[in-house]
Amino acid sequence: MGAITYDMEIPSSISADKMFKAFVLDGDTTIPKALPHAITSVQTLEGDGGSVHKSVKHRIDGLDKENFTYSYSIIKGGALDVFESISYHIKIVATPDGGCICKNRSIYTPKCDAQVSEEEIKAGKERASGIFKKVEAYLLANPDC
Numbered sequence: 238m239g240a241i242t243y244d245m246e247i248p249s250s251i252s253a254d255k256m257f258k259a260f261v262l263d264g265d266t267t268i269p270k271a272l273p274h275a276i277t278s279v280q281t282l283e284g285d286g287g288s289v290h291k292s293v294k295h296r297i298d299g300l301d302k303e304n305f306t307y308s309y310s311i312i313k314g315g316a317l318d319v320f321e322s323i324s325y326h327i328k329i330v331a332t333p334d335g336g337c338i339c340k341n342r343s344i345y346t347p348k349c350d351a352q353v354s355e356e357e358i359k360a361g362k363e364r365a366s367g368i369f370k371k372v373e374a375y376l377l378a379n380p381d382c
């Protein structure tokens with residue numbers, strides 16, 4: 238089975254700069270506040286910068302603060318028992334109404350004997366969308382963040 242790539246777009250009423258700051262630049266503090274039941278802490282160990290797994294280590298592959306882009310790969314834990322590699326590419330784009338759209342490309346390369354179902358892919362998309370929406374809800378409830 239070759240690489241599985243999917244693209245997803247999630248609209249938000251939050252401005253692109255505020256969402257990028259909260260979701261990416263300040264994600265180590267914002268995400269645990271937005272999802273306290275699911276993520277207890279985020280610690281940046283390497284790079285510049287919601288999982289069903291107990292522990293996941295990411296490597297920051299690219300960060301462009303001016304263009305609101307962020308790329309990272311999972312390097313330890315998570316679903317690497319099934320996948321050879323997992324990478325994510327995020328771009329937050331401003332919309333004319335003052336909100337934004339989070340464009341997310343996920344690339345999963347399964348190990349040669351691994352089988353990945355459509356249901357598993359759908360569940361992953363829903364988790365990613367859920368994290369983004371929880372951060373959005375946190376920002377709406379805490380406008381001074």
